[in-house]
Every structure is written in structure tokens, then in C-alpha cells.
Amino acid sequence: MAITSFSVDLLVVTPNQLRKINIKLSKDPKDGGSVDWMMDFGLEERSKTTEDFHEVVKLSVKLKQAHHDKADQTAKKGLDSTQTSQVFIASDAAKLASEGEIPKPSAQAEVRKVIAVRGTGD
Amino acid sequence: MNQSLSLSLLRSLSAPWVVLCWLCLTTQVAAQGATTSSCSHPRQPEFYSQGNYRVREVYIKSPFGLVAHSLAALKPNLPLQRDSDFSLDASSAGRRMIEAKLQEVEKNADQRLRIRVVLAEIDNCHESDPRQLDVIYWVVTTDYNSYFSHTWEFKNDESARPAATVTTAAAAAGRARSLLTISPYAGYNRTRQLSGGGQARLRLPGGIFESLDLNASGSPAGSIASLDLSGAWTPGRTALNRVEYRLGYRRVDLPADNNRLRQGVMQLQFFGATKPLGDRKLVVRFGAAMEGGNQQTDLTGEAETVRSLASSGYGALKTYLGGTLRTERYALAGSYGVQLATRGATVAVDFVKHVGDLALTTRWLPGQQKPGEAHKALTLEAQLSGGVIRTLGRTPVTERFFGGNAAQYFISGDNWRIRSGPFIRSIPQNRMGGAVGGTRFYSVNLTVARPVWGYPMIPKEMAADPEFPEKWQGAQDIAQSVLTGTYLNRFPESFAGIITHLAPVEAAIAELKVLLNLLPDDPPDELPSNLRGQYQRTLRHTITVGAVTGRALKEKAELPSKLEALLKEKDSATCMGPPLPPPPEDEDVEDDTSEDQITCSKFTRLRFELGDLAGLLRQANLTAEADKVEGVQAILASRQIELIEEFKQIDKSGAQRMAEADMDSVTPILKAIKDEINLLAVSPVAIFDVARLWPDRNGTRFGLGGGVRVTVVNFNVTLGYAFNPDSRPREGRGAFFFSMDVTDLFR
Numbered sequence: 088m089a090i091t092s093f094s095v096d097l098l099v100v101t102p103n104q105l106r107k108i109n110i111k112l113s114k115d116p117k118d119g120g121s122v123d124w125m126m127d128f129g130l131e132e133r134s135k136t137t138e139d140f141h142e143v144v145k146l147s148v149k150l151k152q153a154h155h156d157k158a159d160q161t162a163k164k165g166l167d168s169t170q171t172s173q174v175f176i177a178s179d180a181a182k183l184a185s186e187g188e189i190p191k192p193s194a195q196a197e198v199r200k201v202i203a204v205r206g207t208g209d
Numbered sequence: 210m211n212q213s214l215s216l217s218l219l220r221s222l223s224a225p226w227v228v229l230c231w232l233c234l235t236t237q238v239a240a241q242g243a244t245t246s247s248c249s250h251p252r253q254p255e256f257y258s259q260g261n262y263r264v265r266e267v268y269i270k271s272p273f274g275l276v277a278h279s280l281a282a283l284k285p286n287l288p289l290q291r292d293s294d295f296s297l298d299a300s301s302a303g304r305r306m307i308e309a310k311l312q313e314v315e316k317n318a319d320q321r322l323r324i325r326v327v328l329a330e331i332d333n334c335h336e337s338d339p340r341q342l343d344v345i346y347w348v349v350t351t352d353y354n355s356y357f358s359h360t361w362e363f364k365n366d367e368s369a370r371p372a373a374t375v376t377t378a379a380a381a382a383g384r385a386r387s388l389l390t391i392s393p394y395a396g397y398n399r400t401r402q403l404s405g406g407g408q409a410r411l412r413l414p415g416g417i418f419e420s421l422d423l424n425a426s427g428s429p430a431g432s433i434a435s436l437d438l439s440g441a442w443t444p445g446r447t448a449l450n451r452v453e454y455r456l457g458y459r460r461v462d463l464p465a466d467n468n469r470l471r472q473g474v475m476q477l478q479f480f481g482a483t484k485p486l487g488d489r490k491l492v493v494r495f496g497a498a499m500e501g502g503n504q505q506t507d508l509t510g511e512a513e514t515v516r517s518l519a520s521s522g523y524g525a526l527k528t529y530l531g532g533t534l535r536t537e538r539y540a541l542a543g544s545y546g547v548q549l550a551t552r553g554a555t556v557a558v559d560f561v562k563h564v565g566d567l568a569l570t571t572r573w574l575p576g577q578q579k580p581g582e583a584h585k586a587l588t589l590e591a592q593l594s595g596g597v598i599r600t601l602g603r604t605p606v607t608e609r610f611f612g613g614n615a616a617q618y619f620i621s622g623d624n625w626r627i628r629s630g631p632f633i634r635s636i637p638q639n640r641m642g643g644a645v646g647g648t649r650f651y652s653v654n655l656t657v658a659r660p661v662w663g664y665p666m667i668p669k670e671m672a673a674d675p676e677f678p679e680k681w682q683g684a685q686d687i688a689q690s691v692l693t694g695t696y697l698n699r700f701p702e703s704f705a706g707i708i709t710h711l712a713p714v715e716a717a718i719a720e721l722k723v724l725l726n727l728l729p730d731d732p733p734d735e736l737p738s739n740l741r742g743q744y745q746r747t748l749r750h751t752i753t754v755g756a757v758t759g760r761a762l763k764e765k766a767e768l769p770s771k772l773e774a775l776l777k778e779k780d781s782a783t784c785m786g787p788p789l790p791p792p793p794e795d796e797d798v799e800d801d802t803s804e805d806q807i808t809c810s811k812f813t814r815l816r817f818e819l820g821d822l823a824g825l826l827r828q829a830n831l832t833a834e835a836d837k838v839e840g841v842q843a844i845l846a847s848r849q850i851e852l853i854e855e856f857k858q859i860d861k862s863g864a865q866r867m868a869e870a871d872m873d874s875v876t877p878i879l880k881a882i883k884d885e886i887n888l889l890a891v892s893p894v895a896i897f898d899v900a901r902l903w904p905d906r907n908g909t910r911f912g913l914g915g916g917v918r919v920t921v922v923n924f925n926v927t928l929g930y931a932f933n934p935d936s937r938p939r940e941g942r943g944a945f946f947f948s949m950d951v952t953d954l955f956r
Contacts, residue, residue, distance in 0.1 A: 089251035089331050090676050092301040094308060095684045096325040101695045102445060102867075104321075108691065111308075115301040120255045136443075137415060163679050165686020171694040172773035176811065179760045179771070180753075193753040204808075206779060 091116060095162050107131040107140050108178060110201075112162055124150040124158040128198045130181050144181040148195045150202055157205040166201070173201045248334035248342065257331060257342060258297040264289050265333065265341040269307065271348040276311075280348065283310050289344050295331070300344060304329040307346055315350070322692075322871065324684045325350040328677065349681065388412050394426070399944065400464060400613065400638040404428030416440075418456070431463040435621070450484040459621055465611050466939060468511070468644035472607045474502035474523065480625060485870065489534040494544075498527040498620050501554075504607040511645045515904075518603045522553025527620060529627060531566075539571035544627040546619045552603055559602035564619050566627045568592040574885065583663035583887050588656075594628040595651040610650045612641030612902055612910075614931070614944050628652075631900035634946035635912030635933035641940075642902050652900035658918050658927075663890030666922070689872050696864035697769035703863075704769040707855045710848070714812075715762040717844040718755055721819075724837050725752050733829035744825045751818040758811050775811045776853050784809035812852075816845045892918040894927055896946070907937055914943065925950050 094113035101108070109129035116122050127147045131140035150158050161170065177197040184194035250256040267289055271277040283306060288299035304327055311325065328347040335341045393407040406426025413419055418438040425434040437457035444452065455478045462471045480496035505520040506512060512519035531544030548562040572586040598604060611617065612631030615638035619627040631641060631652040697704075728748060732741035761771040778784035809817070819842040826835035898912035916929015925948070932943040 089248045089254055090328055091254040091297055091331055092304050092329045093680060094304065094325075094327045095680055095687070096308070096323075096327070097684055097687050097691070098323040099688060099691045099695070100321045102692075102699065104443075104445075110687065110691070112687075113304075115304075116254050116297050118255065118258045118297050139414075161683070161687070163683045165683055165688075166690035168690070168693075169773055169777060169779065171690040172771055172775075172777075174691060175694060175767065175770045176757060176761060176774045179764075180757050183756050183760055188756050189753045190749070193749075197757065204774070204779070 093162075104136045105133055106178075108174065110174065112158060112202075114158070114162070122155060124155050124202075126150060126158075126198055126202060128177060128181060128201070130178050144185040144194070146181055146184075146191075146195050146198050148199045150199060154199075154203050154205075158202050161202055161205060167206050169204045169206065170201055173197070173204050177201055248331055249336060254297055254331065257295055257334065258300075260294050260296075262295040262334070262340045262342050264291055264293050264295050264344055265335075266291055266343050267303075268343065268345045269348065270345060271350075276348050276350060279314055280307055280310055283307065295342055295344070300329045300331075303344070304346060307348065311348065311350065322688055323351055324681075324688055326677070326680050326684055328680065347677065349677075398615070398638055399941065400430065400615075400640065401428045402430045404430075406433075413438075422457075431461075431469075433459075433461050433463070435459040445484075447484045447486070449481055451482050453480045454478065455480075461607075463639060465639035465642070465646065466644040468506050468508045468606070470504075470506055470607045470611070470639070472502065472504040472523070474500050476500045476620075478620060485873070489536060490873070491532055491534040494529075494531045494533070494625055496529050496620075496625065498525075500525040500527065503553075504605045506606040506645075508644050512606050515609075515645050515648075516600060516603055517606045517609065517645060518552055519606055521603070521605050523550065523605050523608070524553060524555070525550035529619065529625070531625070531627070538573070539569060542566075542568045544625070546627050546629075548619070550605075550608060552605060557602065559600070560604040560608070561599045561601065562596065562608065562629075563599075564594070564596035564627055564629050566592070566594045572885075581665065583660055583665055583890055584885055585660050586885065587659045588892075590654075590656040592628075592632075592654045593651070594632060594654075596629060596649065598648040600648065604648070606645050609646030609648060610642060610902060611639045611646045612636065612650065612652070612900055613638040614946055615639075631902050631910075633898045633900035633910055633912045633931075634896060634914065634929075635898065635931035635943050636900075636910060636940050637944050641900065641910060642905060647902040647905055649903040650901060652898065655897045656894060656927075657896075658892040658894045660887060660890035660892045660920070663887040663920070666886040666888050685872065689868050692868035692871050693861075693864050694770040696867040697772075697861060698767050699867065700769065700861075700863055701766070703859050703861075704772070707772065707852060707859065708765055708768060710852060710855065711762060711768075713844060714848055714852075715759070717841045718759045718762065718815075721755055721838070721841045722759060724834065725755060728826075728831075728834060733831065736825065736829040740825060740828060743821075744829070747818060747821045747825060751815070751822050754811060754815045754818055758815055761811070772856055776849070776856050778810050778813060778853070779808040784813045810849075810853075812845055812849050816842050816849070819845070886922055887920060888922065890920040892920065894918045894929055896929065896931055898931065907935075911935065912943075914946070916946065 092113070092115045094111055096109070096111040098107065098109045100106070107130070109127070109131075111125075111127040113125045113127075114122060115125070125147060127145070129145045130143040132143050133140045166174065177194070177200070180189065180194040180197035183189045184191045248257065267284060267287060269277050269280045269284060271280075287303040287306060289295065289303055293299070308325075308327055311327070315323070315325075326347075326349050330345045330347065331342045332345055333341075333343040388411065390410045391407060392409075394405070398404065404426050405428070406424070409423045411421040413421060418440040420439055422435070422437045422439065424437075426432065427434075435457055437455050439453065439455040439457075441451060441453045443450065455476070457476050457478075458474070459476065460473045462469065464470075476498055477500075478496065478498040480494065482495075483493045485492050501522075501524045503520075503522050504518075507519070509519040525548050527546060527548045529544060529546035531542065533540065533542040535541075544564075544566045546562075546564045548564075549558050550560055550562065551557060552559045569591045570588070572588045574584065574586045578584065596610060598609065610630045612633055613636050614632070614634045616626070616628055616632045617630035619629040631650040632654055633641060633652055634654070701708075725748070730745070730748070732744040736744055758775065761768060761775060819838050823835045823838040823842065826832075826838060894916045896912065896914050896916070899909060900912075901909045911934055912931040913934065914929055914931035916927055918925055918927040920926075927946070927948045927950075929946050930943055931946050933940055936942050
């Protein structure tokens, strides 16, 4: 069998059960021979555990060609510690964008950095 | 959930499970039908995407057949259909449609963690004319509950067994969220005869109680009805991971030999469980219940002869304690309960009841198996139960021990079931113990089964695909990393020092925010024209990095998880040295993933931006503003090195351990899917029971028999016949036995 495209989709509710983080990494080879890597980031929140989650923001970003190898490594080996920390920074940025404090493209850039900040050693 | 061949028989044949079996089977048959030739360019899928290959067939497959079938309706709408030209773009579009459908199906699941991998593949490439290939979409998700949640039995029984199963956090959280669920059932039992009834669950979102359950069944011989309000709370503490509570009323009217047992009881129950403790994942359970009501039986004289009350009031306080531990090969559960009871509204204790229950489930897996071959684990289930009533005054007859092939439980309706009567599959319900039951008992039940035929969960072609395990493992690693990050916030004492030392930085960034808001968005006129674009970009960038950094510092409870991105440099020489030159004019302002932006921490990025901004402000003759910006920059520069060192010294292993413990509820799924679970299996079953009740002149009783077990994934339906080698009048030569239970393979 030959894999033509795939997605790895993760949903985590934080231990205090007030935030739900959704990260999806997908790879789509195109007909022309190029490859698209996409990262989707979703954040839901609630103020009490008895309430339902409400969506704060959903961001979808296309990764730069220069970071495709890092995306591939992330899909195979998971996030390193800096990437993990960047997930939470991206989460803050997404919320700031939803509040109008920063432009949405800036929040998307922070999501993109979840892949970009991966160390080169692994 | 062991029962006589009664209410459960037709329940097991009810539509959901028949459909489930059929769905799983047909999926598997479809999967088996695919040929296994491969494609010559597995690393160059574009080779097949030049209009030169046609699609022979499109498959949607999943180890969980029901997942694939929930997607079946989508298949006619996929961009790639039989005889269409293969294209990578269309293949990817199809994968995204499948993901969207999965999102819709799983949206009501309330799990703490869900991992999903969707693969689009090509296979069976016929590389000479006519050039054809198959398109296969593989779906694997840990949220299997969403696909089973429409059946009441599965969700309840999943948490019901004391012996072989323990409710996992994920399963508990993933209960069906339909507002109303109704399940009718019917069955036959020699004691109860033909009976029918139903179960209804109404979800009550937002209140103290989460659900209202009504369960009623009746027959010419007797009836059982219960109404329960129940709820749960998950503190998530080691000593108290989950609390469940229930307020209910239960009414029973059943025959026992030539007597009738009638009881109406109001119950208030609490149940608590710890987190899994130690390497053996010991879960300690504890609980208490208060009960009050009345009971009536028909035979007053017989009751008097055993110092019991044929009809009376009833009140009781029950407590129970137990533990369950699991390894890859066995699950062991032990429970003890004690009941202090009265004959009505009095504090004078009339009797004290003690019950104990010890259960073991173990499996022996054969060695290496061929891909596509059913897993043939030998399973042994053993259960030892016992109890004694110490009579201080008079005991209501309905509280004495009665035996037979329907298990009786110490706390009815509770998720944790402790047997409170001898269980023997060769004697009909309530026929052991005569008309007034006994005051002591024990029973031992052994069941052995081994599949002889079936299909494994992972079809042959997927088991042989090396890329799937890689992606699946990667997803688990991502999950564990994110959990580790979130658990850092659970150690505020470890981060207290560094958070205190960050206070001046936080104050400086708060001042910076005020200053940045006062700066003009448009470049000042004094600025040379060649720097005007840079000014706008730098200002916007500084606002963004400042806002993100400021938000992270402000929310202190979640700050530990963000500190590494704020502080840690990937390349200290670059980041702690002099500022890098500003990015070229044509670089995308918002897509700031230039090298300094990704190798340096947020603090350093902010420091660099502030340096650039201060320089631009000076050129624009905004000297006072430039001084303030440089002041913030200086505070960052002066604190950063010592903060980095302090961060490095913090022990983060506790968060890693907590994340690993969480993943223990997910990672076994992959192993179980790969090595243990059969989609469908048929196993011969052998049983042996021993039971004794006192006083009973019939002595020790035996049951010996066999039957067949049909297993769909981890749901077992067992049907058989147990012979009664020393039968007494009204008992018969034996009895059918029937059970439905869920084996917790995901341990």
C-alpha cells in the first residue's frame, strides 16, 4: 500500500477540564508533485466543568516548505518540549485574536511556529 | 453481568447488537475481499496521479467496523468513485470529507483525550492496461465509544463488572449524551417465566443529578422496578478521582420456592474511587449507602422458625471497600461490604450482614500469530463470594441469602456490584435456600473459554502496513507532550520562585502596552521614507509579541506550561548576542518564522523588536518614547539569563509522570487492537460452580456445564446449560445460563 495523504488529529481536555485543545496535522501531496502540510488549531473553553464548552477560535494554517521536514518528524515522533510550550502560547495568541487584541494572521503565525520551533536534532 | 436466561436473552438479540454484529462482519468480509498486490511507486504517489490510472474501487475501513459503517453513507459523495481518474487532490478531498463526518459523529463525546488518524492510501495497482488501483481510507480513532453509545447495555455494563472491568476515566467521561435513551427487553427464566420490560435514561444536563433512570420489568410470576437519579463528579485527586451518587427507589416482587419476596426500598448511595495507584494500577473503591423501606413475605410460620420477620419495616446503613488491580494478563478485584440494619425506624440494630467478593480474570495469549488470524486467548474467569448474617434481633426474610442463577447484589443499582447470595448456574433463581433463605453462604464460579473461530480487529493488509503504527505512535507522543505541558501547571510550588522573579518583567510589559497604544500607527513624518514600512511592521510585531508575552505572564496558573517558549533559546549564541538585522523588507510581516523568530525565545524576540523599535523612534525624533522602550528592553535583558538558569533547574518529572499515567488509559488501546481484540470470535465455554448455603439440608451444590460465547470486539454473550448433578424437587436437572459482559481489554 502507498499512503497518499494522512491526518493526525488530537484532542486534549486540560486537567482542570476548562480548556479543550484540538491539534490536527495533515499532509496532502498535490497532483503537480508538491506537498501541502496544514495545521489546524482549535480552542474551546468553559468557565465551569458543569457547563458545555464553547468555541473560542479555530485557526488553519499552511506550513512553509522549509518546515515540512519538521512537520514530518512531528507526525512521527510527537512534539518536543519547546513545541509543546508553543502550543500554549499559540492558544493565548488565538484567544487574543478572538478578542481583537492582535491580528488573526499573527495568531496563525504563532500556530505555525508550533512546528517551526522544533529542534533540528530530532 | 451474569443472569439467568431471562430478561437478557432477547435484549441481547435486540436490534443494536444484531446490527453491530452484522456491520462488523460485513466490513470484515469486505476487507478480506481486497487483493493484496502492491504498487511499484509507494513513495511517489504522484506517479499514479497523471490521469493515467482509474479507480477500481473505493473502500472506507476501520478496525472498528462500526466506524466504517457510520461513514458508509458518505461513500457515494466522495470525489473519487469507481472508474473515475485517480487524482491526489481528489483523494485528499475525500479524506477531508471523512474527517468532517467523524467530527460530526464524535462531537457529543465528552472524552478527555481523543486521538484520530485518517490515512488515504492506494493499493492493488494494476500497472499495465487497463491501469487501475484501489483507493482505501483507513480510520482509527480512540473515540470508539461514540459508535457504541446508542446501546444502553454497553455503556452501563462497561462500568458494571467488579471482576474483570474497571471504568476507565475515558469511558466514564464518554457516556452517551443522548437526551433520552430507551431500551425495551424481554426474556425467559424458569423462576420469573416470560417477562418483558424496558430501561429509559433521561439526561439532565446542568444539575446536581446527571440522569434519571427508569427500569421496569414484569411477568406473571413477578416484577422489578427502579427509579434512580444519579450523578458524578470528578475531582481528579489521587485519593478521590471520581465520585458517584444516586438517589433511588427499588421495588421487587419475586418468587422464592413457595414463598414470595416483596421489598420496597429508598436508597441514597455514594461511591468513590482513587486514581490508579502504583505499577499495578490499583484502584481503591469505597462507598456508603442509607436505605429505608419495608418488606413482606407470605410464610409467617416459616419465618418464625428461623427468628425472622415475614413482614416488617427495614432500615440499613451499608459501607463497602474494595480494590481492583490490572496487569496486561489479569484483572483482580476484591470487595467487602458490611450492613447494619434494623426492622424499621429504630436505632436498635437487628442484624449485621457481611459480604465478600473476590474475582479474577486472566488470559493466556498464544505466541506469534499470522496476520489476519483470530487471536486465540485462553480466558479464565473465577469468582469467590461469601457472606454471613449475624442476627441480634430479628432479620427480615428478604434480607436473608437466596441462591440461584441470577446474581444478587449487595447494593442494587450501583455501578460496583458485590454479590450478596450464592450464585450457581445449575439452579433457577431463588430456588436455592428454600422459602426463607439462609444466613451464611459461599459460592465459587469458574468459566473457561477459548476462541476457535473469528476475525481479528486488524485486517491482514493493515497489520502488514509499516506506516500506520508510525503515525499512530506519533499521535500518542503528541498527546503525551501536550498533557505533560498542562500538568506543569499542577506544580505551582516548583514554579513559585521563577514566577515571583518574573514580576518586574510583567510590570514592564504592562507599561509597554500602554506606551505602544499611544504610538502612532502611521509612521511619523520625521522618519525617512525608506524606514516607514519597517516602522509599521516593527510596531505591529512588537504589539503582537508584547501582547502574547503579557497574556502568558498575566495568567499565572497556566504560566508554567508556557515558560519554555518564553525563555528557552534553541541557539544561545544567536539569541543572547547582539540583535540580528531586521528581516528583509519583502518578508511576510505576520509569518514571522524567520530563523531568529523560531530559534529564540519570546523574551528575546520581544527584546529584538524593542531594540528595532527604539532605533526607529529615535530616527523619528521620539526620544522620550525611545527611552521608555529601551527601558523595557533593559529590564528584559537584565533578567533573562538568570530566569533561564532558574527555569532549567526546575524538576519537571512530576508532570511527565502524570502525563504517562493519563496515557495509560489510551496507549493500551493500540496494543489491544493489535494483539488481542477480535472483531468477532466464537468460543466454546466450560463452567463449574460450587455453592453452599446454611442452613440448607441439601448441603453443597454443584453446577457443571458448557456453552458457547460469541464475542464482538470486547462484548461477550455467553449461552449454555449447567447440569445439576444432585437436583432437588422444584430445581430441575439443570438450567440455562446466560451472561452479557464487557471485557476490559484496554488495560
